[in-house]
Amino acid sequence: MGKAVYHDIYVELKKDIDNERYAFKEMLPTEHALAGRFDCSRNTVRRAISELVKDGYVQSVRGKGVMVIHQHESIEFMFGGVESMKESLIRNHKTFQTKVVHFEELEVDAALSAKTWLPVGTQVYYIKRLRFVENEALILDVNYFDRNVVRNLTPERAAESIYEYIEEELRVRIVTSKRYIVVEKALADDKQYLDLAGYDCLAVVKNYAYDANGTMFEYTESRHRPDRFVFFDSAQRLK
Numbered sequence: 001m002g003k004a005v006y007h008d009i010y011v012e013l014k015k016d017i018d019n020e021r022y023a024f025k026e027m028l029p030t031e032h033a034l035a036g037r038f039d040c041s042r043n044t045v046r047r048a049i050s051e052l053v054k055d056g057y058v059q060s061v062r063g064k065g066v067m068v069i070h071q072h073e074s075i076e077f078m079f080g081g082v083e084s085m086k087e088s089l090i091r092n093h094k095t096f097q098t099k100v101v102h103f104e105e106l107e108v109d110a111a112l113s114a115k116t117w118l119p120v121g122t123q124v125y126y127i128k129r130l131r132f133v134e135n136e137a138l139i140l141d142v143n144y145f146d147r148n149v150v151r152n153l154t155p156e157r158a159a160e161s162i163y164e165y166i167e168e169e170l171r172v173r174i175v176t177s178k179r180y181i182v183v184e185k186a187l188a189d190d191k192q193y194l195d196l197a198g199y200d201c202l203a204v205v206k207n208y209a210y211d212a213n214g215t216m217f218e219y220t221e222s223r224h225r226p227d228r229f230v231f232f233d234s235a236q237r238l239k
Helices: 003-018 031-038 042-054 085-091 110-116 162-169 188-193
Strands: 058-061 065-068 075-078 096-107 123-133 136-146 174-185 201-211 216-224 229-232
Touching (some): 003 042
Parallel strands (some): 075 229
Antiparallel strands (some): 058 065, 096 123, 136 216, 174 201, 201 216
């Protein structure tokens, strides 16, 4: 079977788990049953399940089968993938809204260059976006986008998905993202905009994004209330 077949099965099973057709710690149907459902070989089913294992959705349990290990309580952000905030929240089945609370154009000086790694003199959009998840103000994104790459950005576009605009309208391919996760004391903006629920610190994801030409076009600080913050990856121990 070709890649498209096992990938389609992977997508369908992932959707079943996301929609809780198969609940946490429940066993998936047998390979034989899944092969019958999708009218394919058991080997094709195995390839689809191996992709779910890589994504941290399921785990093979010797002598029992394949168990669902994905849970839905937290907002899970992918550590290994490049995903927009909109894509993450849709994947987590969360209702959300974005409010642009600051939007301006400025030139990167020496101090800002040291913080963002953007060259001195770069013209950037400086944006602050407040993310409401399930009606709570949980995330404050502070963005710097290179105006030579991310052209004609507006507050209206920023309130939607900037990555969607970059890829679909500007036809810029986003290739690499370097991330650092740190814990920081809450700043004045955090206290002003976020529902901190008594917390005085935040989980902060510092993101440096590069396009297909190797140009770093974005520096973002995504500032999360810690009790609702989960970054996940999946790994298998090699013996």
